[in-house]
Each structure stands twice: as structure tokens, then as C-alpha cells.
Amino acid sequence: MAIESLARSLADQPFCKELTQAQVEFLAGCAKNARFAAGEYVVREGQLADAMFLIRSGRIAIESHVPTKGSIQVDSLGPGDVLGWSVLLPPFRWHLDARALEPTLAFSLDANCVRGKVQADHSFGYAFTLRLLAEASQRLAQARLQQLDVYKAEVG
Amino acid sequence: MSDALLPEVMEVVRFRRETRDTFTLDLDARPRGGFRFAPGQFNMLYAFGFGEVPISISGDPLSPGVLTHTIRAVGPVTRALGRLKKGDGIGVRGPFGSYWPVDEAQGKDVVIVAGGIGLAPLRPTLYSVLSRRKAFGRVCIAYGARTPADLLFARELEKWRGRIDVDLEVTVDRGDADWRGQTGVVTKLLGRFELDPENAVAMLCGPEVMMRFASRALEGLGVPPARIYLSMERNMKCGVGSCGHCQLGPTFICKDGPVFPLPRMTPLMAVREL
Amino acid sequence: MDAWTLPRTRLGALIRSLRDRGYEVIGPSYRDGAIVLDRIESDDDLPNGKRDVQGKGTYRVEDGEDARAFAFAVGPHSFKRWFHVPVERLYRVEREGKRLRFVPEPVTERKLALFGARGCDLAAMTVLDRVLLGDRYRDERYAKRRSDVAVIAVHCDSPSDNCFCHSMGTGPRARGPWDLALTELLDSRSHRFVVESGSALGHALVRELGLESASILDRTRAAEVPIRAARMLKKELKDARDLPTRLGAALESPKFDGLDSRCLSCANCTLACPTCFCTTIEDRTSLDGSSAERHRRLDSCFVGEHSYLHGGSVRQSTHSRYRQWLTHKLMTWVDQFGSSGCVGCGRCITWCPVGIDLTEEARAVSESRSSTHRLE
Numbered sequence: 001m002a003i004e005s006l007a008r009s010l011a012d013q014p015f016c017k018e019l020t021q022a023q024v025e026f027l028a029g030c031a032k033n034a035r036f037a038a039g040e041y042v043v044r045e046g047q048l049a050d051a052m053f054l055i056r057s058g059r060i061a062i063e064s065h066v067p068t069k070g071s072i073q074v075d076s077l078g079p080g081d082v083l084g085w086s087v088l089l090p091p092f093r094w095h096l097d098a099r100a101l102e103p104t105l106a107f108s109l110d111a112n113c114v115r116g117k118v119q120a121d122h123s124f125g126y127a128f129t130l131r132l133l134a135e136a137s138q139r140l141a142q143a144r145l146q147q148l149d150v151y152k153a154e155v156g
Numbered sequence: 157m158s159d160a161l162l163p164e165v166m167e168v169v170r171f172r173r174e175t176r177d178t179f180t181l182d183l184d185a186r187p188r189g190g191f192r193f194a195p196g197q198f199n200m201l202y203a204f205g206f207g208e209v210p211i212s213i214s215g216d217p218l219s220p221g222v223l224t225h226t227i228r229a230v231g232p233v234t235r236a237l238g239r240l241k242k243g244d245g246i247g248v249r250g251p252f253g254s255y256w257p258v259d260e261a262q263g264k265d266v267v268i269v270a271g272g273i274g275l276a277p278l279r280p281t282l283y284s285v286l287s288r289r290k291a292f293g294r295v296c297i298a299y300g301a302r303t304p305a306d307l308l309f310a311r312e313l314e315k316w317r318g319r320i321d322v323d324l325e326v327t328v329d330r331g332d333a334d335w336r337g338q339t340g341v342v343t344k345l346l347g348r349f350e351l352d353p354e355n356a357v358a359m360l361c362g363p364e365v366m367m368r369f370a371s372r373a374l375e376g377l378g379v380p381p382a383r384i385y386l387s388m389e390r391n392m393k394c395g396v397g398s399c400g401h402c403q404l405g406p407t408f409i410c411k412d413g414p415v416f417p418l419p420r421m422t423p424l425m426a427v428r429e430l
Numbered sequence: 431m432d433a434w435t436l437p438r439t440r441l442g443a444l445i446r447s448l449r450d451r452g453y454e455v456i457g458p459s460y461r462d463g464a465i466v467l468d469r470i471e472s473d474d475d476l477p478n479g480k481r482d483v484q485g486k487g488t489y490r491v492e493d494g495e496d497a498r499a500f501a502f503a504v505g506p507h508s509f510k511r512w513f514h515v516p517v518e519r520l521y522r523v524e525r526e527g528k529r530l531r532f533v534p535e536p537v538t539e540r541k542l543a544l545f546g547a548r549g550c551d552l553a554a555m556t557v558l559d560r561v562l563l564g565d566r567y568r569d570e571r572y573a574k575r576r577s578d579v580a581v582i583a584v585h586c587d588s589p590s591d592n593c594f595c596h597s598m599g600t601g602p603r604a605r606g607p608w609d610l611a612l613t614e615l616l617d618s619r620s621h622r623f624v625v626e627s628g629s630a631l632g633h634a635l636v637r638e639l640g641l642e643s644a645s646i647l648d649r650t651r652a653a654e655v656p657i658r659a660a661r662m663l664k665k666e667l668k669d670a671r672d673l674p675t676r677l678g679a680a681l682e683s684p685k686f687d688g689l690d691s692r693c694l695s696c697a698n699c700t701l702a703c704p705t706c707f708c709t710t711i712e713d714r715t716s717l718d719g720s721s722a723e724r725h726r727r728l729d730s731c732f733v734g735e736h737s738y739l740h741g742g743s744v745r746q747s748t749h750s751r752y753r754q755w756l757t758h759k760l761m762t763w764v765d766q767f768g769s770s771g772c773v774g775c776g777r778c779i780t781w782c783p784v785g786i787d788l789t790e791e792a793r794a795v796s797e798s799r800s801s802t803h804r805l806e
Contacts, residue, residue: 045368046426065428067364068742091376095369147330160567161520161726165530204525205715205722230740245530247523391738393711396567399729400708401736403758406765411566427681429750 006031010107013054014080018131023124030113036060036100042083043094050092051108052084058104063097071097075142085135087111088118160396163202163247164188166223168240174226174308178273179238180214183223183246190220191248194255195280196387196415200395201225202247203236210392210410212277213251217284223248226276226308252395254415256281257385261357265293267349267379269370271300271342271362275308277387277414278361282316289321293356296323296349298370300342300362303328304335323349342366343373353378359415361387368425371418384418405430433649434641436612438621441499442473444582444610447638448543453580456512457545458505465491467507470545477502484590484776486785497621500546500614503590504775508551508704509544513575514558517727520571520711524721537571543580549601550593550775552583552608554704560767561707580631583608585656589663592776594789596660597667600773603656610635613652624652665789667760667774669796674761676796681757683798689749689791692784697730699778699788700755705771708736731755752791760792 007028010016016024034053036042042053042060053060055077062075062083074096077083083098083106092111118125170182185191198212209231215224229238240246258281266285270278285292297316301307307326317324325345327338338345342362358374360367367386374384390409393399402409405424407416424430436444448455449471457470460477470476481494482502494501522533544551559576562569586595586602595601604611609632612623624644627633644652667673700706710729715722729736731754737744745751763771772788779787 044426046422064365067429067744068739068746070746071428091372093372095372159534159570162534163532165532167528202523204523204530205713205719207711207713207724243528245525245528247530247532389739390744391736393709393729397565398562398567398569398707399710400731401710401729403754403762406762408766429745429747430681430754 006033006107009056010054013056013107015054015082015131015135019127023127026117026121026124027109027114027128030109030117031107032110034106034108036104036106038100038102040100042098042100042104042106045094045097047094048092049084049087049094050111052082052087052111052114053106053108055079055081055083056105056107058106059101060104061099061101063099065097071099074146075139076101082135084111085132085139087114088129088132160249161394163200163208163249165245166248168242168244168246169222171241175306177230178226178228178306178308180224180226181237181240181246182215183225183248184221185223186221191223191251192220193217193251193280195258195284196255196277197251197253198277198395198414199223199225199248199250199252200392201227201237202249203233203240204245204247206233206236208247208249208393209233209237210252210395212387212414214276214279215283217280218287226273226279228273249395252410254411254413256359256387256415257357258284261285262291263293263355264383265351265353265356266295267346267351267356267358267374268295268297268299269342269346269358269360269362269367269374270298271366271370272302272306273308274360274362274366274387275299278359279309279312281359286316286319286322294323294349294351295321296325296351298325298327298342298345298349300327300329300345300366303330304332304337325349341369343370346370346373346377351377351379354380356383358384359387360385364388364425371422381418381422385415386418386421387414388416388421389414432627433644433652434625434627434636435644435648436623436625436639436641438497438499438616438623440639441476441623443639444635445470445473445545447635448545448580448582451541451580453541453543455543455545456509458500458502460491463491464489465502465505467505467509467511473499476500476546481588482590484592484780486592486779486787487782488785489780496616498587498614498616500584500586500612501588503586503588503593504548504551504777506702506777506781508554508702508775508777509547510554510558510704512540512542513555513572514562514707514709514728515575517725518571520724520726522721522723525719537574539574539577541578541580543582545582546584547581547604547608548584548586548775549604550595550598550773551704552581552604552606553595553598553600553773554775556607557705557767557769557771557773558707560769561705564767581606581608581610583611585611585613585652586659587614587655589659590776590780591664592779592787593663593774594665594667594776595774596663597665597670597789598770598772598774601656602659602663608632613655615648615651615655622648624648665776665779665787667772667789668793670770673792673796674764677757677761677792680795680798680800681753682800683795685791685794685798686749686753689752689786690747692786693732693748693752694784695732695734695748695751696783697732698781698783699786700730700732701728702777702781703759704775704777705759705773706730710735731758752786756788756791756795759788 166183214226390402397411583604
């Protein structure tokens with residue numbers, strides 16, 4: 001897929017809404033298409049985080065495997081969501097599993113490439129990092145609410 | 157140990173309730189000349205008519221006249237142990253297993269990370285370290301429990317918190333209205349410690365997921381993986397490496413563990429249902 | 431190496447000599463449609479003239495082509511059941527008020543002569559010895575049962591379609607240790623055994639029976655028997671030596687997933703296997719609560735509770751249990767005990783009700799890799 005058309009599709013992603021066209025084209029240099037079959041692991045806990053994903057279609061479960069309980073799903077991501085927003089932060093390893101629940105298409109952004117661009121162009125880096133921060137803030141608020149366990153039935 | 161499968165009888169001298177589901181049993185070890193063990197080791201405890209469970213020793217290795225275990229009632233055997241009273245007999249086999257690297261930690265900063273009942277197998281290490289405090293660098297304890305009511309050893313926590321040569325941080329997953337302490341996961345506490353990470357030894361005990369996350373956090377702070385130790389758990393029937401139940405990959409948790417250096421466990425913890 | 435001739439007509443005398451020395455002779459016997467291991471009193475108890483036909487999930491015994499006494503491979507039993515017994519009481523506990531008293535159960539020591547033992551089964555005993563007698567803790571009960579054992583081995587001439595002893599270095603020629611090893615010869619001349627001795631007991635038996643030295647021709651014929659048998663083997667555990675490394679790289683291979691729909695978790699393989707050693711403990715109380723007993727019995731990693739840990743089992747899926755069995759037997763056993771846990775006897779293939787073949791599964795897995803994410 002030529003960089004121009006990739007950049008156009010990338011620009012449709014909510015993550016890229018605050019970025020300028022030039023910045024999206026800059027980012028597109030790191031992008032490839034990725035495809036996952038239902039049940040396939042996208043990333044595994046402990047592995048090197050070598051890519052960030054912007055989901056185009058399908059659904060991905062974020063899981064942690066707990067011995068005796070199996071894999072516990074703690075979150076799910078769908079079209080327009082970001083997987084791997086911690087790509088800029090050492091130790092650059094995944095701390096959870098991500099598994100496709102259905103056939104999933106995503107943009108995969110090579111982590112080394114992204115980190116390189118963030119360093120090379122600080123104005124791009126600032127815009128990109130601010131977007132990541134917004135993601136993180138949103139996820140944290142969601143995690144807090146989830147942790148409140150508001151539906152739990154009280155034992156009388 | 158002439159017959160490692162035959163328990164010896166010891167007498168309960170004290171039953172102490174710690175929390176709603178956890179209790180401590182003190183056993184009289186004086187008739188057999190004291191019970192020597194290394195911090196991190198465990199015994200197989202037998203409750204008459206119910207069976208045996210592996211329980212870490214939670215007492216002071218320098219007071220071998222009393223053998224102490226802190227037990228969480230989660231099944232028929234542990235519940236039966238929870239019904240014992242002063243004077244009751246109990247079967248004991250042990251001590252088994254590998255132990256915390258307390259001696260290797262001399263001259264270094266000691267980081268203790270405990271989750272829930274995981275504080276019990278680490279308490280002997282604390283006793284040992286505090287008994288010769290000057291032999292170690294900083295002593296940092298991160299302890300997390302589910303709720304304030306689940307915090308173990310409340311009185312000792314206060315004592316340790318009161319020492320200026322110990323850095324104790326306590327947190328709960330969920331606090332109630334009266335809770336004035338910290339809330340959140342125990343990994344959050346690790347960044348607070350003033351540590352020389354390259355000269356530190358970390359000892360972790362708690363649910364396996366918690367130890368996975370805490371190990372990563374410690375590595376992120378610069379603690380070398382080979383200096384991070386975990387206490388692992390699996391089903392045990394014999395405690396001596398012959399029943400086969402406690403295997404995790406090539407290791408027998410009962411005799412190669414339960415204490416392992418992190419590098420040995422990382423590839424094994426990464427495989428689901430191993 | 432010295433060798434003697436034992437006429438078939440004198441095989442019974444050998445059994446008698448062993449019994450006269452106080453040995454209980456355990457050997458193959460045809461019963462209930464199978465060739466099992468049992469106490470034998472005389473050579474009439476042997477499966478004379480029988481042969482076995484084994485396949486994936488199939489076993490039957492038929493009349494053989496001649497009167498040979500050992501023209502078959504191994505049956506469902508191994509000698510394990512006499513040493514690492516299926517069930518035993520470890521001790522009784524008596525309670526008086528608050529006091530407890532443990533009364534250990536003594537082990538009855540028996541002199542056992544393992545008659546007709548095959549290379550794979552002898553290798554299995556050596557493997558089990560390393561598990562239960564080595565390292566820090568000796569299993570004293572097992573040690574007592576192993577203490578006075580005589581072995582009359584037989585070099586195989588009729589491997590089954592499931593045997594792969596050659597891959598594991600355990601047969602068809604029995605390596606030992608044995609007191610005597612027999613190779614059966616039946617031709618136009620006579621029905622006889624070429625006998626080798628491997629111990630003082632073996633030599634004493636040879637002397638007592640007054641055996642004549644075997645001819646050079648017979649020694650040659652006897653040497654050819656296991657070589658011919660090796661050529662008959664249909665299965666192999668491919669590249670057995672570096673198999674552990676390749677399995678280690680494939681622990682999460684999708685090749686394991688298929689076992690979920692094929693394996694029944696019935697545990698037959700672990701029951702038939704001569705080296706599986708897992709046990710579990712059972713505690714029983716008397717009705718009046720004054721005494722209790724503790725029993726130990728053989729267990730299997732296919733049983734759900736094997737990996738039970740507060741609230742659930744670590745290995746919940748069938749394929750994770752099959753993986754545990756396969757990788758323990760062929761890979762982690764090497765780390766733990768210095769040798770493979772498999773001796774190539776083929777019992778797990780014969781006695782699996784759905785015919786899962788360990789050699790095929792090991793090959794499929796070792797030629798694959800753990801699945802990882804893919805990018806276009």
C-alpha cells in the first residue's frame with residue numbers, strides 16, 4: 001500500500017485527529033497493515049514491545065493470565081482504539097496479553113521508528129506525546145471506575 | 157530425617173486470630189530441642205483426620221523453642237487447623253524447601269514486597285534482618301492487602317513503622333471510610349523507596365500475578381533480575397519431591413523452591429497453564 | 431563373554447532354582463486375553479506359543495507361529511507395581527484426647543525374581559530408581575522393596591508395532607542390570623536358550639543347572655536376534671537426543687491444541703507407563719474419630735486435582751495436561767534426573783483408547799514453534 005493512501009486511512013483514526021496532515025504523513029512512514037485471526041495473540045506479556053497498534057476493525061481483548069483462573073479479560077479494544085500507548089516508555093515490554101477476539105485489522109506502527117521520529121522532530125514528538133497522554137488519562141479514569149466494582153452484590 | 161513421610165507430633169501452645177480468615181499457631185518445639193529452619197522454608201502440617209497442607213514458617217528463626225505458622229483458612233485441612241486449641245496435637249514434617257537469601261543480602265539494601273498472606277513467609281526474614289540490623293543497608297518493606305481488615309500482624313507493623321531504620325509502606329486495594337493510609341496496588345509503593353537498586357536484594361511473596369508485576373517494577377527501577385527472589389506455590393502432597401504434584405516446568409517447588417531467583421522463573425511464568 | 435545353552439525342557443528347572451533360593455518368581459502369563467505379569471510357579475505358566483498384536487489403541491493375543499515362550503512384546507503391566515505399589519498405607523494415627531500418635535506401616539520385604547524382563551522394563555526400573563532413590567530424599571519403602579531382586583532378562587525377538595526401544599537406547603537387547611539374560615532359539619535342531627550371566631548369582635545358577643557352554647554358532651545366532659528385532663521396529667522417537675531443546679521452544683505450539691478434542695484425560699497412558707511416579711495421599715478417619723489412616727496411591731497428571739491450588743487447577747485444559755505429561759516425560763525429566771523418562775516400551779500408544787501416539791505428537795510439536803503475533 002503506497003504511503004499516501006496509508007496516510008489517508010491513518011488520518012481517519014481518532015488518535016490522529018489532533019495531528020496535522022504533515023504529522024500524519026510523517027507517522028505513516030512507520031505504519032504497516034496488520035491482520036489477526038480470531039483467537040490469535042497480538043502481543044504477549046513479557047515480550048518486547050516492538051509495535052503500537054491503531055485498530056481499524058475487529059476486537060481485541062486485554063488479558064492477564066492468572067494461574068488457576070486462566071486468562072482474565074480486563075479490557076477490550078475496538079475500532080479507533082490504541083494498543084501500546086506505552087511504546088515510548090522503557091522497559092519497552094508488554095505487561096499484559098492482547099488477543100484478537102474476532103478477525104481484526106490494524107495499523108501497526110513500528111516502535112523503533114516511532115521513537116526515532118519523536119526524537120528527530122520535537123514538534124511532532126510533542127503532539128504525539130500529548131495524544132498518548134490523553135489516551136492514558138482516559139484509560140486511568142476507566143480503570144478507576146472499573147475497580148470500584150459497583151455492580152457487586154452485597155452479602156446481607 | 158529417617159522417614160521423611162512420617163510426621164512428628166507437636167503441641168499447640170497458642171492460637172491467635174490475625175484476621176477474619178487467618179490465624180497463627182505457635183507450636184512447642186522445646187521437647188525436641190528446638191526447631192531450626194531458614195526463613196522461607198515450610199512444613200507439612202497434619203490436622204488429624206483431614207490431611208496435610210504445606211505452610212510456610214512465619215516465626216523467628218532465633219527463637220527455635222517455638223515453631224510458628226500463619227495460616228489462611230481456605231479448605232477443609234486449613235479450617236481444621238483453625239479449630240485447634242492450646243494443648244491439641246498436630247503432625248509436623250519438615251522443614252522443607254529453599255530459603256530467602258538473607259546472608260547474601262548483607263551489606264546490601266533489602267526490599268521486601270509482600271501481598272496478602274505473603275507477608276507470613278517473609279516475616280522470619282524481617283526478624284533475622286532486624287536482629288542484626290547494622291549488617292544490612294536500607295530495609296524497605298512494601299505490603300499490600302485487599303482491605304484494611306485483611307492486614308496481618310497489625311501490632312508488628314506499627315513497631316516496624318516506628319523504627320527510623322526501616323522504611324515501611326502499606327497499601328490496600330480498597331479502603332473503607334476510616335482508612336487513612338494508602339490505596340492502590342503494592343507495585344505503586346516501590347518507586348517511593350530510597351534505594352541503591354544495583355546494590356539491592358528483593359524478596360517477593362504473594363499471588364503470582366502480583367509477583368510478576370512487582371518484579372517488572374523492580375527491574376524498571378534498576379534492580380538486577382538475579383537479585384530478585386520469588387516464593388512460588390503449587391499443589392503439594394509429599395513435600396519431598398516424590399509425588400510429582402508441585403512441578404513447574406523442570407522445577408519441584410517443594411525442593412528446588414519455593415524460593416527462586418527471578419531469572420529461573422521468568423520463562424516458566426510466561427507459559428500459560430504450565 | 432561367556433554363554434551357555436539352556437534347553438527349553440530345563441527352563442522349569444531354572445524357575446525351580448530361583449524358588450528354592452526363596453525368590454517369588456514374577457513373569458509373563460496369559461490371562462484374561464492379555465499377557466500380564468503375575469506370580470509363576472513353573473514354565474507351564476508362561477505364555478508358551480502365544481504372540482501379541484499391538485497397534486494404536488489396540489491389543490490382542492493370538493496363537494503364535496511356534497512354541498516359543500517369549501514371542502511377544504510387553505503387556506499392560508510393568509514391574510513397577512511391585513516396587514512403586516499402586517496403593518499402600520503409610521501410617522495409622524491414634525488419638526487419645528488431645529494426644530496424637532503415629533504408627534508407621536512396615537514394608538514387607540520380599541525376594542522377587544523378575545522373569546522374562548525386557549530391556550525397556552529394566553531401563554524403566556533404572557529410571558525409577560533415579561527418581562525415588564536419588565537426590566536428597568530416598569523413598570525408604572521403595573528402597574526396601576528393591577533391595578533383594580533377581581533379574582532373568584530376555585532379549586526381544588518379537589517387538590510390537592508400537593515399540594521404539596531402539597530410539598531410547600533401551601533395547602531390543604536388554605542392557606541390564608540382569609543376573610541372567612536369555613535369547614530364545616527355536617529351529618530344526620531344538621528349542622533352547624543362549625544364556626549370558628551378569629552376576630555372581632547368575633554364575634551360581636549356571637553352575638547349579640550344569641549348563642554346557644554355548645557353541646560359537648549359537649552365540650552368533652543369539653547375537654543376531656536383537657539386531658533383527660531392531661530392524662522390525664516400525665516407530666521411532668525422532669532425534670531423541672535434541673528433542674528436549676526443540677520441545678522447550680514449542681511449549682505454546684498450536685500443535686498441542688488438537689489434543690483438547692482427542693485426548694480423553696482418561697489417564698490410561700500414565701497407568702500403563704513403567705516410569706510414571708506421581709502419587710497422591712488419602713486420609714481416612716474411623717467412624718468414632720479415634721483413629722485415622724494415611725494412604726498413598728498412584729496418581730496421574732491428567733487428573734484435574736493434580737494441579738489444584740486454592741480455588742482452581744493450574745492446568746484446566748486437556749491440552750495443558752497432555753503437554754505436562756509429554757514434556758515431563760521427554761524433556762524436563764532430563765533436567766530433573768539426567769535421562770529421559772521414556773524407555774520406548776510403546777504401552778501408552780497401545781493402551782490409549784483413542785490411539786494417540788506419543789512419537790507422532792512429539793514429532794509434530796518439536797517441528798513447530800510457539801505461536802507469536804504476525805505482521806504483514
